[in-house]
Amino acid sequence: MGKCLIVCESLxxxxxxxxxxxxAETAKARLCRAAQLKSLxxxxxxxxxxxxxxxxxxxxxxxxxxxxxxxxxxxxxxVFSTSGTGNIQYNSTLIGLLKNxxxxxxxxxTCRGCDTFGPxxxxxxxxxxxxxxxxxxxxxxxxxxMEKQTADAPLVPRRQQITEPIK
Numbered sequence: 336m337g338k339c340l341i342v343c344e345s346l347x348x349x350x351x352x353x354x355x356x357x358x359a360e361t362a363k364a365r366l367c368r369a370a371q372l373k374s375l376x377x378x379x380x381x382x383x384x385x386x387x388x389x390x391x392x393x394x395x396x397x398x399x400x401x402x403x404x405x406x407x408x409x410x411x412x413x414v415f416s417t418s419g420t421g422n423i424q425y426n427s428t429l430i431g432l433l434k435n436x437x438x439x440x441x442x443x444x445t446c447r448g449c450d451t452f453g454p455x456x457x458x459x460x461x462x463x464x465x466x467x468x469x470x471x472x473x474x475x476x477x478x479x480x481m482e483k484q485t486a487d488a489p490l491v492p493r494r495q496q497i498t499e500p501i502k
Contacts, residue, residue, distance in 0.1 A: 337381030337485060339364035342372060344387035344395045350417040350448030350466055351388045357471040358384060358415070361478040369401035377410065382441070382485055385429060386415035388448060393428040402429065408437030413481060415443075415474070419450025419462045441484060444477045446470040 339362040345352035359366050364384070367375065377383065385402060387395040394416060412433050414426045423445045430440050447462040447470065466474070 338379055339382050339384070339481075340375070340377070340380040341366050341384040342369055342386070342398065342401070343367075343384075344369055344398045346388060346395065348449050351386055351415075353466050353471065354415060354417055354444075354446060354448075354474045355384075355386060357474045358478045361475045362482060369398045372401050372405065377405070377407070380410075382411045382413065382481060383407070383438075384413045384415060384442075385433065386444075389416050389418035389422075389425045392425055394426075399429065399432060402432045402436065405436050407433060410438045411441050411485070412438040413442030413444065413477075414440060415477075416445045417448030417466060418445065419447065421445050421447040421462070421465075442477065442481050444474060446473060 339359075341355050341359050341362075341364045343351055343355035343366060345355065355366055358364065365380075385394075385398060387398045390396075393399065414429050414433070416426055416429075418425055423443060426443055426445060430443065433440050447465040449463050449465060
């Protein structure tokens, strides 16, 4: 895989940070927070991952706001999250924002993470102990799949250069 950047917002228990670290280790990627995006040259990254925990059925506002301000035209991106249920549908809002910014969403990952929001707090939370070693292994495997895809061919078609005169 070419240069990879992983943007992660992880609050409360550090669930999503554990997943992001596993992904970054596998891809030899740079990690950053959403607030750092403005200071980075995104052009030098072949693929960018965006992820956070889930609150109210969607990614954290800091990540959504940062993505909404980006022009990702022609960029390959992937999405990841952790939540009490590991419902991949929670990634839909972020995927929509990334597509609206011109990105090509080439991967989508989620796993469970400890959740003590609202009614879950009284029972000590759900998905305690997650992400676990199996979840982190799945995150690493996901990154290996991303690496294989990007090694095979560019995921976003590059502009073709005309080498012959136009008649």
